[in-house]
Amino acid sequence: MKIKIKKRHKAFKVWYIVSVLIIIMVIMSTSYSLWKTELNIEGNIKVTYTEQQLPIQIPSRGEVDNIERFTTNTEMTALATTIYRVTAEEYVGNTITTTIKHEYKQVTNWVYPDVKITFQIPNTTDKTFTNGKIELVSSNDPNGVWTDMGYSTSNATIEPGGSAEMSVTGTLRGNQNVADNTYYNFNITYRIDGVIHYFHYNVKLLPI
Numbered sequence: 569m570k571i572k573i574k575k576r577h578k579a580f581k582v583w584y585i586v587s588v589l590i591i592i593m594v595i596m597s598t599s600y601s602l603w604k605t606e607l608n609i610e611g612n613i614k615v616t617y618t619e620q621q622l623p624i625q626i627p628s629r630g631e632v633d634n635i636e637r638f639t640t641n642t643e644m645t646a647l648a649t650t651i652y653r654v655t656a657e658e659y660v661g662n663t664i665t666t667t668i669k670h671e672y673k674q675v676t677n678w679v680y681p682d683v684k685i686t687f688q689i690p691n692t693t694d695k696t697f698t699n700g701k702i703e704l705v706s707s708n709d710p711n712g713v714w715t716d717m718g719y720s721t722s723n724a725t726i727e728p729g730g731s732a733e734m735s736v737t738g739t740l741r742g743n744q745n746v747a748d749n750t751y752y753n754f755n756i757t758y759r760i761d762g763v764i765h766y767f768h769y770n771v772k773l774l775p776i
Contacts, residue, residue, distance in 0.1 A: 622765040663768040677743035697726040697758035
């Protein structure tokens, strides 16, 4: 009878030790899994984004003292005074930057000239451009010189060999000075094979 009791006690001890070991292994496995998951979440992930450029080349309209190189509607005068004029157009990489000088004088502060800048987006590839649009992405005009701004594209889809006209319009307030660092920056985008491609257009305003 005593021998049986001892065997049962010994068997119970073995079962207890095995159970404890199993519990410890489960806890360790779970803890490692949680630690590993947390490690993956806490780790630094570096994503490199490369903007796809719209494969276009804007043709020049000609160059006369840096006027009308790429855009239209480049000058207005009133009472023998130049209210505004395009003084430079830079085409670097995938970006055109148009610089407009705007005059403020007491004698012409009642003049609010309309501005319309247009240029062509040609598709010289064998791919169709789709979902075209122009968007204002950043601006700084604390004196509100440029008002009633609008921007649009004539064609959201450009077939191979076709083109679209981009336009930026608005009114310049004759009774306001141009503040330092006044600008408007636009993105022109089209999809090619479902991928968004970019072209950039910037307008800078300076006092004459």
